Amino acid sequence: LCTDLIEDEAKAWEVLRHEAIHAAQGCIDPNMQTTAHRWAYVQKNANETDAQFIVRAYDQEDWAIELEAFTLMRTSNANVAAIVNSACN
Numbered sequence: 001l002c003t004d005l006i007e008d009e010a011k012a013w014e015v016l017r018h019e020a021i022h023a024a025q026g027c028i029d030p031n032m033q034t035t036a037h038r039w040a041y042v043q044k045n046a047n048e049t050d051a052q053f054i055v056r057a058y059d060q061e062d063w064a065i066e067l068e069a070f071t072l073m074r075t076s077n078a079n080v081a082a083i084v085n086s087a088c089n
Contacts, residue, residue: 017080018073024087
């Protein structure tokens, strides 16, 4: 983490959860083309602002994994840990 870019502890935890979801995605598919959680959950809970940012900032092949990571970074540490444990064990 680039600590000079993170304003506070809450943001640091969001970044860690986001990157942990990417770790889970990598465990499932080293090519990072598969989401780690149910896609229906991501679609239901995704933030439109995040989706618009992702479309502008990322290549299309990364949209799903980024939307998942952005969406799940706002859930609990325990939820993200469970996803990582399930995907990587």
